[in-house]
Amino acid sequence: MPGSEAKADAGDAIRKRSLSSAEFADRFKESFQTLWYIAVGMVRDRALAEDVVQEAGLVALGKLNQYEPGTNFNAWMGQMVRYVALNLARRERRRRGMPLDQHDLEQFSAAPETANGADAIRRSEDGTLHADQRHFDDEMMRALEEVGDIARACLLLRTIEGLDYAEISRLLEIPEGTAMSHVHRARKFLRTRLSQASSERGAVA
Amino acid sequence: MTIESTGERESMIDAYLDGLLNTEKLKAFERELEADMQLRTEVDSQHRVDESLGRLFGPPDSEQIVERIRRTDPARVRVVSRGRIYLWLAAPLAAAAALAFFFGGGDILLQSILGNRNIAPLDLSPKTLAAIYQEEVAGGFKPRMVCKNDLQFAATFWERFGQTLGIATMPRGVSAIGLNRANTITRKTTHILVMVDGTPVLVFVDRADADAGQSLPPDSGLNLFPRRMGELVIYEVSPLGEARVLEYLNSPEYSAEELEGAGW
Secondary structure, eight states: OHHHHHHHHHHHHHHHSOOOHHHHHHHHHHHHHHHHHHHHHHHOOHHHHHHHHHHHHHHHHHTGGGSOTTSOHHHHHHHHHHHHHHHHHHHHHHHHTOOOOHHHHHTOOOOOOOSSSGGGSOOOTTSOOOHHHHHHHHHHHHHHTTSOHHHHHHHHHHHTSOOOHHHHHHHHTSOHHHHHHHHHHHHHHHHHHHHHHHHHHTOOO | OOOOSHHHHHHHHHHHHTTOOOHHHHHHHHHHHHHOHHHHHHHHHHHHHHHHHHHHHOOOOOHHHHHHHHHSOGGGEEEOGGGOEEEOOOOOSOOOSSOOOOOSSOOOOOOOOTTOOSOOOOOOSOOOHHHHHHHHHHTTSOOSBOOSSHHHHHHHHHHHHSSOOEEOOOOTTEEEEEEEEOSSSSTTOEEEEEEETTEEEEEEEEEGGGOOOOOOOTTSSOEEEEEEETTEEEEEEESSSSOSSGGGEEOOOOOHHHHHTTOO
16 A cells, blocks of 8 residues: 555654764763663773763674664663673773683773772762761772672662663673572672671671 | 561561552561561651762762763764774864974964774773873873863863863963873863973972862872862972972963853
């Protein structure tokens, strides 16, 4: 039928057209928060995560013709972020003279090696933290070293960004059950570790 | 409902936290929370963990990064192996091996890079100010970035640190070569390469609120001259006995449109 042919043609035209750079920047801005949590979950360092997100944006900008409008933009960008974060992890491992096997990479937990460590902690608006909160956050950063990078990303996307497991699964290209398992194991591990640390300090968990 | 096993307890906690309990089970779980102090403690612990994660990893302001993306021409992005990115600066000038620049009028001629398309990868492993100085000198004291005018110079610092930076006319024998970046104070620390009467001098710039103080090894043969300018902290590192560049630094005023349009 003529009408449906016209619709099909229009649909094809939409699918074939790449995003303009302005459209990409708008979509990137909308996705920024989600991409941030993937990046900071994987590299566990705020300043490094900003570099990862920016670099991933630039990589994607150079590959705009590879993105199909109408498909999951966040999943496509999530790939870029993971790719860039993994490359930074490889460089970090090389710098430290450590092996590069896949298992190690998945378990990689970069220490936040900023010169003064200040980037690792985000302060409240008036610049202060309660001493108890500071201790707790310090313990949290230490405990997170033992959580794998993809597991950390799953945890942040679920806990802070509030994504469901289906979306996390699409973003990180892992099975939904795996995403759920990562979050549940990480929660349990952190609760237990931090409760132990609080008990040792004599504070009430 | 009574939670019998540890595994069942943990599953219920996760289902509760994930909002996956139906109405009936939710009410039952909440009754259990009131009655079981250990369960309540675990859930409270999880809330504390979640709050800490929010404090530690809440997202930054995206504006600067988004603006950088907006201002980048996709045609100038080259992605080589392993996802390294080089922004190819397509110099309009004819190929020339020598670098020509001067301050004074504030004009810095753009370095021709037609013979140098692949810039060496930026090493952002953490290093001290002294180490960076030694590396720059050993590497021939060559900048990674050369600004084409005062506006671009100011915009570079505005983009990175939220405040412009400028250099007033400097005397004969003192000339800025260009900029580089290294992970010293933070991963964004930018340093200006300056020649002072034939002596290499570095001027490191970053946000003051990110700086915990810097020092140099006593046997480095270098001196450290700090300065605070608005939101910026600036360190001149030099073998000379006095600061020779700091006094010429300022923070010029430009409109947001001018700064945003100053891109590479």
